[in-house]
Amino acid sequence: MKVAVLGSGMVGQTIGKKLVELGHEVKMGSRTPMNEKAVTWSKEVGKGASHGTFEEAAKFGEIVFNCTNGNGSLEALKAAGSKNLAGKILIDVSNPLDFSKGFPPTLSVCNDDSLAERIQREFAEAKVVKTLNTVNCLLMVNPSLVPGEHDLFLSGNDSEAKSAVHKLLESFGWRNIIDLGDISTARGTEQLLPIWVRLMGLWKTPQFNFHIARASS
Amino acid sequence: MKVAVLGSGMVGQTIGKKLVELGHEVKMGSRTPMNEKAVTWSKEVGKGASHGTFEEAAKFGEIVFNCTNGNGSLEALKAAGSKNLAGKILIDVSNPLDFSKGFPPTLSVCNDDSLAERIQREFAEAKVVKTLNTVNCLLMVNPSLVPGEHDLFLSGNDSEAKSAVHKLLESFGWRNIIDLGDISTARGTEQLLPIWVRLMGLWKTPQFNFHIARASS
Numbered sequence: 340m341k342v343a344v345l346g347s348g349m350v351g352q353t354i355g356k357k358l359v360e361l362g363h364e365v366k367m368g369s370r371t372p373m374n375e376k377a378v379t380w381s382k383e384v385g386k387g388a389s390h391g392t393f394e395e396a397a398k399f400g401e402i403v404f405n406c407t408n409g410n411g412s413l414e415a416l417k418a419a420g421s422k423n424l425a426g427k428i429l430i431d432v433s434n435p436l437d438f439s440k441g442f443p444p445t446l447s448v449c450n451d452d453s454l455a456e457r458i459q460r461e462f463a464e465a466k467v468v469k470t471l472n473t474v475n476c477l478l479m480v481n482p483s484l485v486p487g488e489h490d491l492f493l494s495g496n497d498s499e500a501k502s503a504v505h506k507l508l509e510s511f512g513w514r515n516i517i518d519l520g521d522i523s524t525a526r527g528t529e530q531l532l533p534i535w536v537r538l539m540g541l542w543k544t545p546q547f548n549f550h551i552a553r554a555s556s
Numbered sequence: 557m558k559v560a561v562l563g564s565g566m567v568g569q570t571i572g573k574k575l576v577e578l579g580h581e582v583k584m585g586s587r588t589p590m591n592e593k594a595v596t597w598s599k600e601v602g603k604g605a606s607h608g609t610f611e612e613a614a615k616f617g618e619i620v621f622n623c624t625n626g627n628g629s630l631e632a633l634k635a636a637g638s639k640n641l642a643g644k645i646l647i648d649v650s651n652p653l654d655f656s657k658g659f660p661p662t663l664s665v666c667n668d669d670s671l672a673e674r675i676q677r678e679f680a681e682a683k684v685v686k687t688l689n690t691v692n693c694l695l696m697v698n699p700s701l702v703p704g705e706h707d708l709f710l711s712g713n714d715s716e717a718k719s720a721v722h723k724l725l726e727s728f729g730w731r732n733i734i735d736l737g738d739i740s741t742a743r744g745t746e747q748l749l750p751i752w753v754r755l756m757g758l759w760k761t762p763q764f765n766f767h768i769a770r771a772s773s
Binding site: 443445446449450451484485486487488489492517519520523524526527528530531533534535536537538540541542544546547548549550551552553554555 | 660662663666667668701702703704705706709734736737740741743744745747748750751752753754755757758759761763764765766767768769770771772
């Protein structure tokens, strides 16, 4: 499949590489066509990897990953172009973390709204699915880095889109995937970040994940 | 030990009963001295159980549980009286859930503040410890209702107070207790509620809990 990965940071690089390893063609999108990190990434990953602007990548991809910084995501997606996202699955892995006042960060949107909902409202014809935002990027593509049972969450309005993303996540190695419901349930997963950053500060490692233990039903 | 339980709802009743079973003397505090639920509770629980106003309960208790509705907690604690809380451990199990716009609820304080911090600021001489707010009240006093590994979180500025609460929680049956740090870490646990209420809506049961799976350190 042809996949657009918007964002050339650690998250985009890691997801993009995994997708190429799984046999997909990936175009990494950035603000500028010759973004240094994107150029280096596509050279290193080699066959199946390419780069371009946000717009070029979004045109290329049958599905689109938003791996940009949460605070710049709406702007990046506008640069990608509403018509290039229309009808496509848009997997949002970003978090609206605001580090402008130092550590711990706050959320620049939360409680009665979420970044995922903002994206869905702004790009009404895209099928936004929020997932992977509750784990570190190495874990995103290799869940077995953390032993035992642990879970990934899925939020989105389109059932077929969630079903397709579920399969893609299984190809990443995920087994326990909880479909929380419509896109507004992303408020819950984005609001997992405040405790996530504290646990990361406490344990000095991002190699952990949430599991919901429950009485067997 | 003499314990004040402020609040006569399900949470206060459940915690109060458990404390009496463990051999403590419990006075349940309410807005009015003859609150019907508190009167019934103390009759049913019997020896070791009594009731009174918020103020009478706070005077009685060597440690104090805040089991009031999160949106009324500051007012209830003011009625309990600042001087009756001074120097005491104040265990805050409440959540600032606002159901005024229906389901799902929002949080009436979050992100750059928390209810626990507000309580600590307002009652500076109390030793506020936030805990138990991430689980249903039946689970609070009987963690084995959910099988397997699952965790409880602790936030507070006073290490000795947290240590004493840790022991009390062990007497409730808790084994995995994570001390997140100072009282501001309660932002993280209060913000677990938005996903908690969605999971409860999804599974139609409150019998689940968070576990943090991690690579062995």
